[in-house]
Amino acid sequence: MPTPDRTSLPEIVGAGRELLELGGLDGLTMQAVAARVGVRAPSLYKRVTGREALIALVADATLRDLAAVVQRAADAAGADPRDRLRALARAVRAFARDRPAAFGLVFAPGSELRLAPERLEAAAAPVLAATAELAGADHALDAARTFTAWANGFIGMELAGAFRLGGDVDRAFEFGVEALVGAVAGSTVAGSTVAGSAGAGSAGAGSAGI
Amino acid sequence: MPTPDRTSLPEIVGAGRELLELGGLDGLTMQAVAARVGVRAPSLYKRVTGREALIALVADATLRDLAAVVQRAADAAGADPRDRLRALARAVRAFARDRPAAFGLVFAPGSELRLAPERLEAAAAPVLAATAELAGADHALDAARTFTAWANGFIGMELAGAFRLGGDVDRAFEFGVEALVGAVAGSTVAGSTVAGSAGAGSAGAGSAGI
DNA sequence: ACCTGAACACCGTTCAAGT
DNA sequence: ACCTGAACACCGTTCAAGT
Numbered sequence: 001m002p003t004p005d006r007t008s009l010p011e012i013v014g015a016g017r018e019l020l021e022l023g024g025l026d027g028l029t030m031q032a033v034a035a036r037v038g039v040r041a042p043s044l045y046k047r048v049t050g051r052e053a054l055i056a057l058v059a060d061a062t063l064r065d066l067a068a069v070v071q072r073a074a075d076a077a078g079a080d081p082r083d084r085l086r087a088l089a090r091a092v093r094a095f096a097r098d099r100p101a102a103f104g105l106v107f108a109p110g111s112e113l114r115l116a117p118e119r120l121e122a123a124a125a126p127v128l129a130a131t132a133e134l135a136g137a138d139h140a141l142d143a144a145r146t147f148t149a150w151a152n153g154f155i156g157m158e159l160a161g162a163f164r165l166g167g168d169v170d171r172a173f174e175f176g177v178e179a180l181v182g183a184v185a186g187s188t189v190a191g192s193t194v195a196g197s198a199g200a201g202s203a204g205a206g207s208a209g210i
Numbered sequence: 211m212p213t214p215d216r217t218s219l220p221e222i223v224g225a226g227r228e229l230l231e232l233g234g235l236d237g238l239t240m241q242a243v244a245a246r247v248g249v250r251a252p253s254l255y256k257r258v259t260g261r262e263a264l265i266a267l268v269a270d271a272t273l274r275d276l277a278a279v280v281q282r283a284a285d286a287a288g289a290d291p292r293d294r295l296r297a298l299a300r301a302v303r304a305f306a307r308d309r310p311a312a313f314g315l316v317f318a319p320g321s322e323l324r325l326a327p328e329r330l331e332a333a334a335a336p337v338l339a340a341t342a343e344l345a346g347a348d349h350a351l352d353a354a355r356t357f358t359a360w361a362n363g364f365i366g367m368e369l370a371g372a373f374r375l376g377g378d379v380d381r382a383f384e385f386g387v388e389a390l391v392g393a394v395a396g397s398t399v400a401g402s403t404v405a406g407s408a409g410a411g412s413a414g415a416g417s418a419g420i
Numbered sequence: 421a422c423c424t425g426a427a428c429a430c431c432g433t434t435c436a437a438g439t
Numbered sequence: 440a441c442c443t444g445a446a447c448a449c450c451g452t453t454c455a456a457g458t
Binding site: 003005006039040042043046 | 440441442443444
């Protein structure tokens with residue numbers, strides 16, 4: 001009769017997520033994960049290819065949560081696409097504040113993570129739906145990229161403590177929300193008339209995207 | 211008669227910058243730096259406190275270069291603040307493409323870097339000057355933060371290969387530039403009338419900021 | 421004064437040996 | 440089948456010893 005397994009993949013990923021928030025990526029060591037799940041480091045390799053794969057699983061779980069949060073926020077915001085965009089931006093910001101290290105991992109500029117395309121699409125879908133309504137199908141993708149770039153950029157800078165010139169950061173965020181909502185709604189955009197071609201995609205590695 | 215020094219701090223920082231672009235932060239090891247400057251790893255500690263300090267020096271040098279690039283782009287763009295913003299965004303994007311790893315380091319969401327305030331101000335000054343003209347003193351800081359967040363976010367996502375839904379990324383960039391220039395110019399911003407107070411600043415650690 | 425080899429405390433990862 | 444200790448190849452960093 002075989003003894004019951006002493007740990008599991010979900011437990012390992014969970015330990016990784018906790019350690020990530022506690023001590024950053026440096027704190028996410030195989031030994032620390034192993035200790036947290038009550039096992040020795042070599043045993044982890046029964047369920048995970050290695051540290052990089054574990055980090056990818058942590059990122060995937062984070063992105064899955066983010067997609068759910070974002071979907072819920074959009075649903076709760078009602079029919080007005082402007083309100084949905086505002087709600088999306090605020091929901092992502094709250095998510096990032098709640099799990100800063102995980103957010104930083106998923107949206108890190110240099111990471112070589114291969115996030116699952118279906119997760120990316122799930123996270124991006126609500127923004128795209130809103131911008132399609134506001135900017136029209138031709139500009140939906142450009143508008144979604146503009147809005148997402150601003151939101152991710154703002155939140156990333158805020159997490160990094162990059163707003164150091166004083167002023168009210170909450171006010172700057174709301175200013176940005178309104179500026180982007182207005183801009184994406186097209187009233188000030190000197191829109192080109194190029195059709196929004198959805199090509200093959202460059203399929204590069206990278207962080208959460210659209 | 212003492213023998214001449216076999217290396218120097220600038221040489222070490224230069225080696226660090228090269229290694230960063232060649233192999234990312236993981237490739238920036240003390241041993242690799244030492245080998246590149248023709249010395250053994252322990253000797254580096256004569257000129258640098260440790261690896262983290264070296265990384266901070268690399269980031270500082272990068273930010274210094276970026277500030278110079280940005281200043282030059284603004285100067286060359288002429289008197290129209292809209293043109294200056296367009297030129298700034300494109301200059302930062304070109305800089306990031308030229309040195310992606312260094313850009314990622316300086317603008318990483320989670321980094322614990324303590325960039326020098328004077329470098330940050332130098333890098334931010336041209337944007338602030340342009341937004342002050344476009345949005346007025348009351349909204350200059352909010353507008354600069356909005357524009358910078360979008361630019362950093364877009365470039366970071368592009369570097370990470372995060373635009374995977376097809377379409378033309380260059381077109382998305384230009385769409386974003388025009389959207390932000392228009393938004394920052396205030397035509398669509400439902401501006402609050404709160405005065406732009408430049409308070410003490412939260413003085414947190416973090417990446418390049420404004 | 422600068423440089424070095426040796427050493428220490430960590431990593432990630434592999435693997436033969438245990439149960 | 441899962442787990443482990445021991446080992447290996449790396450790290451960053453310290454320090455006594457060399458010149």
